[in-house]
Amino acid sequence: MTNFPIHICSLEGAREADISLYDGVITIENSFEDNPFRYGDEYPEQLILRFDDISVPLDDFIEPQEKHILRALSFAEKIGDGSILIHCHAGISRSSAIALAIIAKKLGEGKEVESVKTLEKINPHARPNKLLVWLTDEILERNKKLYDTAFKMMWLTN
Numbered sequence: 001m002t003n004f005p006i007h008i009c010s011l012e013g014a015r016e017a018d019i020s021l022y023d024g025v026i027t028i029e030n031s032f033e034d035n036p037f038r039y040g041d042e043y044p045e046q047l048i049l050r051f052d053d054i055s056v057p058l059d060d061f062i063e064p065q066e067k068h069i070l071r072a073l074s075f076a077e078k079i080g081d082g083s084i085l086i087h088c089h090a091g092i093s094r095s096s097a098i099a100l101a102i103i104a105k106k107l108g109e110g111k112e113v114e115s116v117k118t119l120e121k122i123n124p125h126a127r128p129n130k131l132l133v134w135l136t137d138e139i140l141e142r143n144k145k146l147y148d149t150a151f152k153m154m155w156l157t158n
Contacts, residue, residue: 004099004102004103004106004118004122005023005081005082005083005084006083006084006086006099006102006103006122007022007083007084007085007086007122008085008086008087008091008095008096008099008122008123008126009085009086009087009091009095010087010088010089010090010091010092011029011037011087011088011089011090011091013087013091014027014037014085014087015037017085019039019041019044019085020041020043020044021083022044022082022083022084022085023044023079023082023083023084024044024045024046024047024075024076024078024079024082024083024084024085025039025044025045025046025047025084025085025086025087026046026047026049026072026075026076026084026085026086026087026095026098027046027047027048027049027087028049028050028051028086028087028088028089028094028095028098029048029049029050029088029089030050030052030053030089031050031051031052031060031061031062033050036048037087045075045078045079047071047072047075049068049071049072049098050062051063051064051065051068051094052064053088053089053090053093053094053129054131055129055130055131056131063131064094064097064129064131064132064135065135066135066138066139068098068132069098069101069132069135069136069139070139072098072101072102073101073102073105073139076102076105076106084102086098086099091123091125092123092125092126092127093127093128093129094129094132095123096119096123096126096127096128096129097128097129097132097133097136098132099119099122099123099126100115100116100119100126100128100133100136100146100150101132101133101136101139101140103115103118103119104136104140104142104146105140109140109141109142112142112145112146112149113149113153115146115149116146116149116150116153116154117153119154120153120154126154127154127155128150128154130147130151130155133146133147133150134147
């Protein structure tokens with residue numbers, strides 16, 4: 001299993017973290033966030049993604065979209081081998097799915113099981129947002145392998 005310099009936490013965890021320890025921060029916030037997390041320093045760079053933890057359209061909530069994943073992948077590529085803090089409100093679903101996208105892209109095709117195991121090692125409580133994993137699978141052209149692996153290893157067994 002590959003060691004990735006990714007840390008996943010909740011919004012509260014991010015507020016309490018020493019941000020200077022990371023090379024980049026991905027903040028995933030709810031569309032109706034009253035108190036957004038901004039730390040104001042130029043370093044590390046912060047990517048803000050705003051969408052809700054849903055997998056189907058619901059009222060005025062914002063569904064995860066390909067553009068969110070593409071922005072996160074581009075950000076991670078820019079950070080390179082540096083460390084990334086990824087957080088959402090609870091640190092379970094959206095942040096885990098974005099981390100899985102980054103891991104799966106770095107490991108490459110055919111490493112879907114290793115990708116999911118790496119995510120589980122980083123965040124044992126991970127339950128990645130299903131729509132984000134589905135969209136990641138399409139973006140990375142994994143022919144449902146990533147989605148099916150995550151389903152079997154993370155959603156079906158827990």
